Amino acid sequence: ETGCVYRAMVDRAFAEAGLGGPKLAAEVGSIDAIAGLVAAGAGFGIVPRLAVATAIDRGEVAELAWPGPVRSADLVMIWRRRRVQPPALKALLASAGAGFAPVRPADARPRHAVSFPS
Template structure:
Protein backbone atom coordinates (compact mmCIF):
# COMPACT_ATOMS: atom_id res chain seq x y z
CA UNK A 1 0.00 0.00 0.00
CA UNK A 2 1.58 3.22 -1.18
CA UNK A 3 -1.27 5.65 -0.69
CA UNK A 4 -4.71 5.76 0.84
CA UNK A 5 -7.19 8.34 -0.40
CA UNK A 6 -10.76 9.17 0.48
CA UNK A 7 -12.47 9.30 -2.89
CA UNK A 8 -12.79 7.26 -6.04
CA UNK A 9 -11.98 10.38 -8.09
CA UNK A 10 -8.68 10.69 -6.25
CA UNK A 11 -7.91 7.01 -6.90
CA UNK A 12 -8.68 7.45 -10.61
CA UNK A 13 -6.47 10.55 -10.71
CA UNK A 14 -3.54 8.74 -9.11
CA UNK A 15 -3.91 5.81 -11.50
CA UNK A 16 -4.16 8.17 -14.51
CA UNK A 17 -0.97 9.89 -13.31
CA UNK A 18 0.86 6.56 -13.28
CA UNK A 19 1.03 6.14 -9.51
CA UNK A 20 -0.17 2.54 -9.58
CA UNK A 21 -3.47 0.73 -9.78
CA UNK A 22 -6.74 0.76 -7.90
CA UNK A 23 -9.70 -1.50 -7.32
CA UNK A 24 -12.90 0.47 -7.72
CA UNK A 25 -16.44 -0.09 -9.02
CA UNK A 26 -16.41 0.09 -12.84
CA UNK A 27 -19.45 2.35 -12.88
CA UNK A 28 -17.61 4.88 -10.71
CA UNK A 29 -14.81 5.34 -13.26
CA UNK A 30 -16.76 4.86 -16.51
CA UNK A 31 -16.06 8.42 -17.69
CA UNK A 32 -12.31 8.11 -17.05
CA UNK A 33 -12.30 4.77 -18.90
CA UNK A 34 -14.24 6.28 -21.82
CA UNK A 35 -11.68 9.10 -22.10
CA UNK A 36 -8.85 6.54 -22.19
CA UNK A 37 -7.14 7.99 -19.11
CA UNK A 38 -7.01 4.59 -17.41
CA UNK A 39 -7.25 0.99 -18.57
CA UNK A 40 -9.44 -1.78 -17.23
CA UNK A 41 -7.88 -5.14 -16.42
CA UNK A 42 -10.06 -8.22 -15.94
CA UNK A 43 -10.07 -9.72 -12.45
CA UNK A 44 -7.88 -12.86 -12.65
CA UNK A 45 -9.92 -15.13 -10.40
CA UNK A 46 -13.46 -15.89 -9.37
CA UNK A 47 -15.70 -12.89 -8.85
CA UNK A 48 -16.45 -12.32 -5.19
CA UNK A 49 -19.29 -10.47 -3.58
CA UNK A 50 -19.69 -8.53 -0.36
CA UNK A 51 -22.67 -7.69 1.78
CA UNK A 52 -23.77 -4.07 1.84
CA UNK A 53 -25.19 -2.54 4.98
CA UNK A 54 -27.28 0.59 5.13
CA UNK A 55 -27.67 2.65 8.28
CA UNK A 56 -29.61 5.82 8.92
CA UNK A 57 -30.43 8.04 11.81
CA UNK A 58 -33.63 6.97 13.46
CA UNK A 59 -36.19 9.73 13.19
CA UNK A 60 -39.81 10.18 13.99
CA UNK A 61 -40.55 11.00 10.32
CA UNK A 62 -38.68 9.23 7.51
CA UNK A 63 -38.01 11.05 4.22
CA UNK A 64 -40.25 9.71 1.41
CA UNK A 65 -37.34 8.15 -0.49
CA UNK A 66 -36.15 6.20 2.54
CA UNK A 67 -39.68 5.11 3.35
CA UNK A 68 -40.12 3.81 -0.22
CA UNK A 69 -36.77 1.98 -0.13
CA UNK A 70 -37.56 0.28 3.17
CA UNK A 71 -41.02 -0.68 1.86
Template sequence: MGTLETIAAERLAPWLSLFRKKNPDVGLKIKIGNSNELLAQLQHGSIDVAFTFDRGQQDERFLTRRICSEPLVLIAGGDSQARPPASLAALSTVTFVATETGCVYRHLFDTAFAEAQIAAPSIVTEADSIATIIRLVASGTGYGLVPRLAVGPAAARGDVVELPWPGKPPAASLVMMWRRRRVQPPALTLLLQSASQELSPLRPADARLRHAG
Protein backbone atom coordinates in the same frame (compact mmCIF):
# COMPACT_ATOMS: atom_id res chain seq x y z
CA MET B 1 -29.12 10.64 4.41
CA GLY B 2 -25.39 10.13 4.14
CA THR B 3 -23.27 8.32 1.60
CA LEU B 4 -19.87 7.94 0.00
CA GLU B 5 -19.17 10.34 -2.86
CA THR B 6 -18.85 7.58 -5.46
CA ILE B 7 -22.17 6.00 -4.50
CA ALA B 8 -23.93 9.37 -4.52
CA ALA B 9 -22.78 10.24 -8.02
CA GLU B 10 -23.10 6.88 -9.72
CA ARG B 11 -25.95 5.10 -7.92
CA LEU B 12 -28.11 7.44 -5.88
CA ALA B 13 -28.59 10.43 -8.19
CA PRO B 14 -30.95 8.76 -10.73
CA TRP B 15 -32.92 6.97 -8.01
CA LEU B 16 -33.31 10.09 -5.86
CA SER B 17 -34.70 11.99 -8.83
CA LEU B 18 -37.35 9.30 -9.23
CA PHE B 19 -38.04 9.25 -5.49
CA ARG B 20 -38.61 13.01 -5.43
CA LYS B 21 -41.10 12.79 -8.27
CA LYS B 22 -43.07 10.10 -6.46
CA ASN B 23 -42.79 11.73 -3.02
CA PRO B 24 -42.70 15.52 -3.56
CA ASP B 25 -43.59 16.24 0.07
CA VAL B 26 -40.54 14.43 1.47
CA GLY B 27 -37.56 16.71 2.03
CA LEU B 28 -34.12 15.24 1.43
CA LYS B 29 -30.67 16.34 2.59
CA ILE B 30 -27.58 14.48 1.40
CA LYS B 31 -24.31 14.48 3.32
CA ILE B 32 -21.10 13.15 1.79
CA GLY B 33 -18.49 11.59 4.06
CA ASN B 34 -16.12 8.70 4.51
CA SER B 35 -17.31 5.43 6.01
CA ASN B 36 -16.28 6.26 9.57
CA GLU B 37 -17.92 9.69 9.42
CA LEU B 38 -21.16 8.16 8.14
CA LEU B 39 -21.36 5.69 11.03
CA ALA B 40 -20.71 8.45 13.56
CA GLN B 41 -23.37 10.66 12.00
CA LEU B 42 -25.81 7.77 11.96
CA GLN B 43 -25.21 7.05 15.63
CA HIS B 44 -25.57 10.72 16.62
CA GLY B 45 -28.75 11.17 14.61
CA SER B 46 -27.48 13.77 12.15
CA ILE B 47 -28.45 11.37 9.34
CA ASP B 48 -31.25 8.80 9.27
CA VAL B 49 -29.77 6.35 6.77
CA ALA B 50 -26.31 5.68 5.32
CA PHE B 51 -25.48 4.11 1.97
CA THR B 52 -22.05 2.51 1.98
CA PHE B 53 -20.15 -0.69 1.28
CA ASP B 54 -20.38 -3.57 3.75
CA ARG B 55 -17.35 -4.14 5.99
CA GLY B 56 -18.58 -7.59 6.96
CA GLN B 57 -18.99 -6.58 10.61
CA GLN B 58 -22.18 -6.75 12.65
CA ASP B 59 -23.03 -3.57 14.55
CA GLU B 60 -25.95 -4.03 16.91
CA ARG B 61 -26.66 -0.30 16.92
CA PHE B 62 -27.85 -0.43 13.33
CA LEU B 63 -30.04 -2.40 10.97
CA THR B 64 -28.51 -3.28 7.61
CA ARG B 65 -30.07 -4.18 4.29
CA ARG B 66 -28.03 -5.38 1.33
CA ILE B 67 -29.00 -3.72 -1.93
CA CYS B 68 -26.74 -5.30 -4.52
CA SER B 69 -23.28 -6.56 -5.32
CA GLU B 70 -20.85 -4.16 -6.99
CA PRO B 71 -17.89 -5.63 -8.89
CA LEU B 72 -14.39 -4.46 -8.03
CA VAL B 73 -12.17 -3.98 -11.07
CA LEU B 74 -8.44 -3.87 -11.67
CA ILE B 75 -7.40 -0.71 -13.50
CA ALA B 76 -4.22 0.71 -14.99
CA GLY B 77 -3.34 3.96 -16.72
CA GLY B 78 -4.60 4.25 -20.29
CA ASP B 79 -1.12 5.12 -21.59
CA SER B 80 0.81 2.74 -19.36
CA GLN B 81 0.89 -0.25 -21.76
CA ALA B 82 0.06 -2.35 -18.71
CA ARG B 83 -0.43 -6.04 -19.36
CA PRO B 84 -2.93 -8.21 -17.51
CA PRO B 85 -1.21 -10.02 -14.62
CA ALA B 86 -0.56 -13.63 -15.54
CA SER B 87 -1.67 -14.92 -12.15
CA LEU B 88 -2.88 -13.87 -8.73
CA ALA B 89 0.66 -14.30 -7.44
CA ALA B 90 1.88 -11.84 -10.07
CA LEU B 91 -0.56 -9.26 -8.73
CA SER B 92 1.21 -9.20 -5.39
CA THR B 93 4.44 -8.04 -7.05
CA VAL B 94 3.09 -4.85 -8.66
CA THR B 95 2.48 -1.49 -7.01
CA PHE B 96 -0.98 -0.16 -6.19
CA VAL B 97 -2.69 3.06 -5.21
CA ALA B 98 -5.24 2.63 -2.40
CA THR B 99 -7.01 4.56 0.31
CA GLU B 100 -5.60 4.67 3.82
CA THR B 101 -6.14 1.99 6.46
CA GLY B 102 -9.51 2.38 8.18
CA CYS B 103 -11.38 3.43 5.05
CA VAL B 104 -14.03 1.04 3.74
CA TYR B 105 -12.36 1.06 0.32
CA ARG B 106 -9.09 -0.08 1.90
CA HIS B 107 -11.06 -2.84 3.64
CA LEU B 108 -12.39 -3.98 0.26
CA PHE B 109 -8.88 -3.87 -1.20
CA ASP B 110 -7.33 -5.88 1.64
CA THR B 111 -10.21 -8.37 1.66
CA ALA B 112 -9.86 -9.05 -2.08
CA PHE B 113 -6.26 -10.16 -1.64
CA ALA B 114 -6.94 -12.04 1.59
CA GLU B 115 -9.74 -14.02 -0.07
CA ALA B 116 -7.44 -14.76 -3.00
CA GLN B 117 -4.94 -16.12 -0.43
CA ILE B 118 -2.02 -14.10 -1.76
CA ALA B 119 0.21 -11.51 -0.17
CA ALA B 120 -1.06 -7.96 -0.33
CA PRO B 121 0.86 -5.87 -2.87
CA SER B 122 2.92 -2.80 -2.13
CA ILE B 123 0.91 0.41 -1.70
CA VAL B 124 3.00 3.06 -3.42
CA THR B 125 0.57 5.91 -2.65
CA GLU B 126 -2.38 6.31 -0.27
CA ALA B 127 -5.17 8.58 -1.48
CA ASP B 128 -8.17 10.15 0.23
CA SER B 129 -10.85 9.06 -2.25
CA ILE B 130 -11.66 6.73 -5.13
CA ALA B 131 -11.69 9.71 -7.51
CA THR B 132 -8.12 10.55 -6.49
CA ILE B 133 -7.05 6.92 -6.91
CA ILE B 134 -8.41 6.88 -10.46
CA ARG B 135 -6.57 10.10 -11.31
CA LEU B 136 -3.32 8.74 -9.88
CA VAL B 137 -3.72 5.47 -11.76
CA ALA B 138 -4.40 7.44 -14.95
CA SER B 139 -1.11 9.28 -14.43
CA GLY B 140 0.78 5.99 -14.21
CA THR B 141 1.41 5.94 -10.46
CA GLY B 142 0.31 2.32 -10.06
CA TYR B 143 -2.57 -0.10 -10.42
CA GLY B 144 -5.92 0.34 -8.68
CA LEU B 145 -8.68 -1.94 -7.43
CA VAL B 146 -11.90 0.05 -7.28
CA PRO B 147 -15.69 -0.37 -7.64
CA ARG B 148 -16.61 -0.56 -11.32
CA LEU B 149 -19.36 2.00 -10.78
CA ALA B 150 -16.66 4.66 -10.27
CA VAL B 151 -14.62 3.88 -13.37
CA GLY B 152 -17.07 4.60 -16.20
CA PRO B 153 -16.21 8.23 -17.08
CA ALA B 154 -12.44 7.74 -16.83
CA ALA B 155 -12.59 4.55 -18.90
CA ALA B 156 -14.76 6.24 -21.53
CA ARG B 157 -12.15 8.99 -21.89
CA GLY B 158 -9.38 6.42 -22.16
CA ASP B 159 -7.70 7.67 -18.98
CA VAL B 160 -7.71 4.17 -17.48
CA VAL B 161 -8.23 0.65 -18.78
CA GLU B 162 -9.86 -2.26 -17.01
CA LEU B 163 -7.70 -5.38 -16.82
CA PRO B 164 -8.99 -8.91 -16.17
CA TRP B 165 -8.61 -10.14 -12.61
CA PRO B 166 -6.68 -13.45 -12.75
CA GLY B 167 -9.11 -15.41 -10.62
CA LYS B 168 -12.59 -15.12 -9.15
CA PRO B 169 -13.51 -11.44 -9.60
CA PRO B 170 -13.87 -9.63 -6.25
CA ALA B 171 -17.05 -7.76 -5.38
CA ALA B 172 -18.46 -5.55 -2.64
CA SER B 173 -21.95 -5.43 -1.14
CA LEU B 174 -23.69 -2.07 -1.34
CA VAL B 175 -25.79 -1.69 1.81
CA MET B 176 -28.00 0.82 3.55
CA MET B 177 -27.87 1.19 7.34
CA TRP B 178 -30.17 2.91 9.80
CA ARG B 179 -30.55 3.16 13.57
CA ARG B 180 -32.63 0.73 15.57
CA ARG B 181 -35.77 2.53 16.73
CA ARG B 182 -39.08 1.30 18.03
CA VAL B 183 -40.92 3.37 15.43
CA GLN B 184 -39.27 4.55 12.22
CA PRO B 185 -40.16 8.00 10.82
CA PRO B 186 -42.66 7.63 7.93
CA ALA B 187 -40.32 9.42 5.49
CA LEU B 188 -37.51 6.99 6.32
CA THR B 189 -39.83 4.03 5.80
CA LEU B 190 -40.73 5.36 2.35
CA LEU B 191 -37.06 5.86 1.50
CA LEU B 192 -36.06 2.36 2.61
CA GLN B 193 -38.89 0.77 0.65
CA SER B 194 -38.06 2.75 -2.47
CA ALA B 195 -34.34 1.93 -2.26
CA SER B 196 -35.05 -1.79 -1.86
CA GLN B 197 -37.34 -1.82 -4.89
CA GLU B 198 -35.82 0.69 -7.28
CA LEU B 199 -32.25 1.65 -6.42
CA SER B 200 -30.57 -1.05 -8.49
CA PRO B 201 -31.77 -3.91 -10.65
CA LEU B 202 -31.03 -7.09 -8.74
CA ARG B 203 -29.14 -9.83 -10.49
CA PRO B 204 -29.77 -13.47 -9.46
CA ALA B 205 -26.77 -13.51 -7.13
CA ASP B 206 -28.14 -10.46 -5.36
CA ALA B 207 -31.70 -11.64 -4.93
CA ARG B 208 -31.31 -12.83 -1.36
CA LEU B 209 -31.66 -9.53 0.46
CA ARG B 210 -30.78 -9.57 4.13
CA HIS B 211 -33.87 -7.90 5.54
CA ALA B 212 -33.79 -6.39 8.99
CA GLY B 213 -37.03 -5.40 10.65
Protein backbone atom coordinates in the same frame (compact mmCIF):
# COMPACT_ATOMS: atom_id res chain seq x y z
CA GLU C 1 -6.77 2.37 2.96
CA THR C 2 -6.37 -0.28 5.61
CA GLY C 3 -9.83 -1.46 6.63
CA CYS C 4 -11.35 -0.81 3.18
CA VAL C 5 -13.07 -3.83 1.64
CA TYR C 6 -11.21 -3.32 -1.65
CA ARG C 7 -7.88 -3.20 0.15
CA ALA C 8 -8.76 -6.48 1.86
CA MET C 9 -9.56 -8.01 -1.54
CA VAL C 10 -6.17 -6.98 -2.94
CA ASP C 11 -4.29 -8.15 0.14
CA ARG C 12 -6.06 -11.53 0.04
CA ALA C 13 -5.47 -11.96 -3.71
CA PHE C 14 -1.75 -11.21 -3.33
CA ALA C 15 -1.46 -13.59 -0.37
CA GLU C 16 -3.32 -16.37 -2.22
CA ALA C 17 -0.97 -15.93 -5.18
CA GLY C 18 2.04 -16.18 -2.85
CA LEU C 19 3.18 -12.65 -3.65
CA GLY C 20 3.21 -11.18 -0.15
CA GLY C 21 1.75 -7.69 0.06
CA PRO C 22 1.53 -5.24 -2.84
CA LYS C 23 4.06 -2.40 -3.01
CA LEU C 24 2.01 0.68 -2.13
CA ALA C 25 2.53 3.96 -3.97
CA ALA C 26 -0.02 5.69 -1.76
CA GLU C 27 -3.01 5.03 0.46
CA VAL C 28 -5.95 7.29 -0.21
CA GLY C 29 -9.62 7.17 0.69
CA SER C 30 -10.95 9.11 -2.28
CA ILE C 31 -11.97 7.31 -5.45
CA ASP C 32 -11.11 10.43 -7.47
CA ALA C 33 -7.63 10.47 -5.93
CA ILE C 34 -7.18 6.77 -6.71
CA ALA C 35 -8.26 7.31 -10.34
CA GLY C 36 -5.92 10.32 -10.59
CA LEU C 37 -2.96 8.33 -9.27
CA VAL C 38 -3.70 5.48 -11.67
CA ALA C 39 -4.07 7.90 -14.61
CA ALA C 40 -0.68 9.40 -13.66
CA GLY C 41 0.93 5.95 -13.83
CA ALA C 42 1.40 5.36 -10.09
CA GLY C 43 -0.02 1.81 -10.24
CA PHE C 44 -3.43 0.23 -10.08
CA GLY C 45 -6.49 0.62 -7.93
CA ILE C 46 -9.65 -1.31 -7.25
CA VAL C 47 -12.76 0.84 -7.21
CA PRO C 48 -16.41 0.42 -8.22
CA ARG C 49 -16.63 0.59 -12.02
CA LEU C 50 -19.48 3.07 -11.85
CA ALA C 51 -17.21 5.53 -10.03
CA VAL C 52 -14.65 5.62 -12.86
CA ALA C 53 -16.80 4.86 -15.93
CA THR C 54 -16.25 8.35 -17.33
CA ALA C 55 -12.47 8.10 -16.88
CA ILE C 56 -12.56 4.71 -18.63
CA ASP C 57 -14.62 6.17 -21.49
CA ARG C 58 -12.13 9.05 -21.86
CA GLY C 59 -9.22 6.59 -21.95
CA GLU C 60 -7.64 8.03 -18.80
CA VAL C 61 -7.58 4.62 -17.09
CA ALA C 62 -7.93 1.06 -18.33
CA GLU C 63 -10.29 -1.54 -16.96
CA LEU C 64 -9.03 -5.06 -16.31
CA ALA C 65 -11.10 -8.07 -15.31
CA TRP C 66 -10.50 -9.40 -11.79
CA PRO C 67 -8.22 -12.46 -12.11
CA GLY C 68 -9.46 -15.58 -10.41
CA PRO C 69 -12.61 -16.12 -8.41
CA VAL C 70 -15.14 -13.33 -8.23
CA ARG C 71 -15.02 -11.50 -4.91
CA SER C 72 -17.93 -9.88 -3.17
CA ALA C 73 -18.41 -7.29 -0.48
CA ASP C 74 -21.34 -6.71 1.84
CA LEU C 75 -23.13 -3.39 1.60
CA VAL C 76 -24.91 -2.01 4.62
CA MET C 77 -27.61 0.64 4.49
CA ILE C 78 -28.08 2.93 7.45
CA TRP C 79 -30.47 5.80 8.03
CA ARG C 80 -31.51 8.13 10.79
CA ARG C 81 -34.46 6.71 12.61
CA ARG C 82 -37.40 9.07 12.95
CA ARG C 83 -40.98 8.66 14.03
CA VAL C 84 -42.17 9.97 10.67
CA GLN C 85 -40.02 9.07 7.71
CA PRO C 86 -39.93 11.22 4.56
CA PRO C 87 -41.97 9.61 1.76
CA ALA C 88 -38.88 8.96 -0.42
CA LEU C 89 -37.08 7.17 2.42
CA LYS C 90 -40.19 5.20 3.26
CA ALA C 91 -40.48 4.05 -0.38
CA LEU C 92 -36.76 3.18 -0.54
CA LEU C 93 -36.94 1.12 2.65
CA ALA C 94 -40.07 -0.70 1.45
CA SER C 95 -38.40 -1.49 -1.87
CA ALA C 96 -35.17 -2.63 -0.19
CA GLY C 97 -37.12 -4.72 2.28
CA ALA C 98 -38.87 -6.52 -0.58
CA GLY C 99 -35.64 -7.41 -2.36
CA PHE C 100 -33.13 -8.02 0.41
CA ALA C 101 -33.05 -9.95 3.65
CA PRO C 102 -32.79 -7.91 6.85
CA VAL C 103 -29.80 -8.41 9.10
CA ARG C 104 -30.60 -10.57 12.07
CA PRO C 105 -29.31 -8.12 14.62
CA ALA C 106 -26.97 -8.84 17.43
CA ASP C 107 -27.80 -6.81 20.53
CA ALA C 108 -25.53 -3.99 19.34
CA ARG C 109 -27.25 -3.52 15.97
CA PRO C 110 -30.42 -1.53 15.46
CA ARG C 111 -33.43 -3.66 14.56
CA HIS C 112 -33.99 -1.82 11.28
CA ALA C 113 -30.55 -2.55 9.75
CA VAL C 114 -30.65 -4.10 6.30
CA SER C 115 -27.75 -5.90 4.62
CA PHE C 116 -27.41 -5.78 0.84
CA PRO C 117 -25.36 -8.71 -0.50
CA SER C 118 -23.29 -7.89 -3.54
